[in-house]
Amino acid sequence: MNDWTAAAALAGLDPATRTRLAALSPQRMPRGAVLFRPGDTASGFSVVLDGRIEVFLTGTSGRELMLYAVEPGQSCVQTTLGLLGGGAYSAEAICAQEGHFVLIPRPLFLSLMEASATFRALVFAAFAQRMGDMVGLLERVSFQSVEIRLAQALLARASGGRVEATQAELAAQIGSAREVVSRRLDAFARSGWVRQERGAVVLQDAAALVRLAAAAAL
Structure with a gap:
C-alpha cells in the first residue's frame, strides 16, 4: 500500500x-x-x-x-x-x-x-x-426508547435491505440486552416491518422504521 x-x-x-x-x-x-x-x-x-x-x-x-x-x-x-x-x-x-x-x-x-x-x-x-x-x-x-434505537441501528447497518448482525450484536450496539432486542424484533416482525433470519434481519418496511427512528427528533 x-x-x-x-x-x-x-x-x-x-x-x-x-x-x-x-x-x-x-x-x-x-x-x-x-x-x-x-x-x-x-x-x-x-x-x-x-x-x-x-x-x-x-x-x-x-x-x-x-x-x-x-x-x-x-x-x-x-x-x-x-x-x-x-x-x-x-x-x-x-x-x-x-x-x-x-x-x-x-x-x-x-x-x-x-x-x-x-x-x-x-x-x-x-x-x-x-x-x-x-x-x-x-x-x-x-433518553431514547429501545424501539427507536433499534430502528436507527437497523437502518444504519442495512445493505441492500439486509442487516448482517446477530441479536447480541444489535443489543451491544444500542446498549440493551439481547432478550430485549429479541422481543422488539419479534414485535417488528409481527407488524410486517422486518423478517428475521439466522444471523440477519431483512427490512420489509423500511419506511415504517424511518418513521419510528425519526420520532427521536420530536
Missing part, C-alpha cells in the same frame, strides 16, 4: 511529519482479531486505512455496549487517552471487518505531538469529533 499517508487523508500534515510516518508499514487486520483488552496499555496510535474496528465496554453482568466503531479517518478515544494520560484500556477492541492499519509507536506519537502542529491539530480534531459521538451515544441510551 504505497504512500499510505495520502490514502489515510493525512495530506494536510507538514512534509517532515509525513516523511517520518511514511517509513511505517501498514499491517493487516484479520476479522475477529482482538486489538486490545481491558487492562492493556496503549503501545501506539492506530491509523485505520480500511476495514472497521468496534470498541466494546463490558459490565460486571456480562452485558456489552458498543461504544463506537473506528473506520478510515476516525480515531480511538481509548487509545488517545491512554497515550496522552498513561491510563490502561477499559474496553475491548475487535476487528469487525478485515482491513489494514498503521501503528504509530508511542515514542513517535508523543514526539510528533510535541513537534508537529499539524499532527497535533489532526489528533485533537479527531478526538473532539469522537467525544461528540460518545456524548450522542450517552444521550441516546439515556
